[in-house]
Amino acid sequence: MNWLVTGGAGYIGAHVVRALEAEGLGTVVLDDLSSGRRAFVPEGVPLVHGSILDGPLVDRTLHEYDIAGVIHVAGFKYAGVSVQQPLHTYRQNVTGTANLLAAMQERGVERIVFSSSAAVYGTPDVDLVTEDTPKSPESPYGESKLIGEWMLRDQGVATGLAHTSLRYFNVVGSGTPDVYDVSPHNLFPLVFDALLDGRTPRINGDDYPTPDGTCVRDYLHVADLAAAHVVAAKRLADDLPIEPVYNLGSGDGVSVGEIMRAVAEVTGIDFTPEIAARRPGDPARIVASGELAARDLDWRMRYSLAEMVRSAWEARRAAGGGGS
Known part of the structure; x- marks a missing residue:
């Protein structure tokens, strides 16, 4: 059985590919390399260079590589930018997913794990987010992910799609020194690039009603995330019961201030973050329960904060240079 990983040359997708390979599962990558990197794809794993917007290409890939299931990681993932580029976001995330599902239906591929987002919740008014927390996305990105979930649900009703x-x-860390987060918008790359460039990292707001005044979020190690995707894929392959959605959450969260202190300790670079104004719409705390995923997907937080930071820092430094 071969699994197709869309977006498998990206930071998260490349870790999913490695986790599949470690389980002895055949893997094929489809990626347009708009944000992914060819070097992130392990040697021996086929890379189909192209977009999920190219329906005929997706169809050929499913057929030629005898694909039995898909882990769909590809997408436009920048929530803030999506507000300025809504049509681009919907085209990549909604039209692209529709193309993928259409090709899967045509080729009889009946299993898919969808990499969704906690952005579907918007700013929840609860201390701990569960799968049943009301969905209220606040960006085209979050909306596009929720629409993707709806499309899977509806295909399940119509065709029996599993x-x-x-x-x-927030996904951080690295499970291998040759793959690291290259996003220009994520916290760890921003902090590391600042330090490597001799600049002082910045915190947006330190007057929130949290223990240290900075925002609290779930920060998950990418290797744990990848492992959960693979367990989900194996459950689908084995026709085991599976929920339509799972939160991959820490249950308690980490503050931005704690991250900054851990970065200073791990890197050995002593710094005091600059404090900037709050960003509009940033809630004080968003943390999700991972209980359902722990029950079904062997979901666990296997890495301490220091280990998350250290693995990310070592991979970033292995890449060389300052800046991104």
């Missing part, structure tokens, strides 16, 4: 969607927050 599916699950994994919602998660």
Whole structure:
């Protein structure tokens, strides 16, 4: 059985590919390399260079590589930018997913794990987010992910598609020194690039009603995230019961201030973050329960905060240079 990983040359997707390979599962990558990197794909894993917007290409890939299931990680993932580029976001995330599902239906591929997002919740008014927390996305990105979940649900009703969607927050760390987070918008790359460039990292607001005044979020190690995707895929392959959605959450969260202190300790670079104004719409705390995923997907937080930071820092430094 070969699994197709869309977006498998990206930071998260490349870790999913490695986790599949470690389980002895055949893997094929489809990626347009708009944010992914060819070097992130392990040697021996076929890389189909192209977009999920190219329906005929997706169809050929499913057929030529005898694909039995899909882990769908590809997408436009920048929530803030999506507000300025809504049509681009919907085209990549909604039209692209529709193309993928259409090709799967045509080729009889009946299993899919969808990499969704906690952005579907918007700013929840609860201390601990569960799968049943009301969905109220606040960006085209979050909306597009929720629409993706709806499409899987509706295909399940119409065709019997076996599916699950994994919602998660902030992904950090590295499970291998040759793959690291290259996003220009994520916290760890921003902090590391600042330090490597001799600049002082910045915190947006330190007057929130949290223990140290900074925002609290779920921060998940990418290797844990990848492992959960693979367990979900194996449950689908074995026709085991599976929920339509799971939150991959820590249950308690980490503050931005704690991250900054851990970065200073791990890197050995002594710094005091600059404090900037709050960003509009940033809630004080968003943390999700991972209980359902722990029950079904062997979901666990296997890494301490220091280990998350250290693995990310070592991979970033192995890449060389300052800046991104």
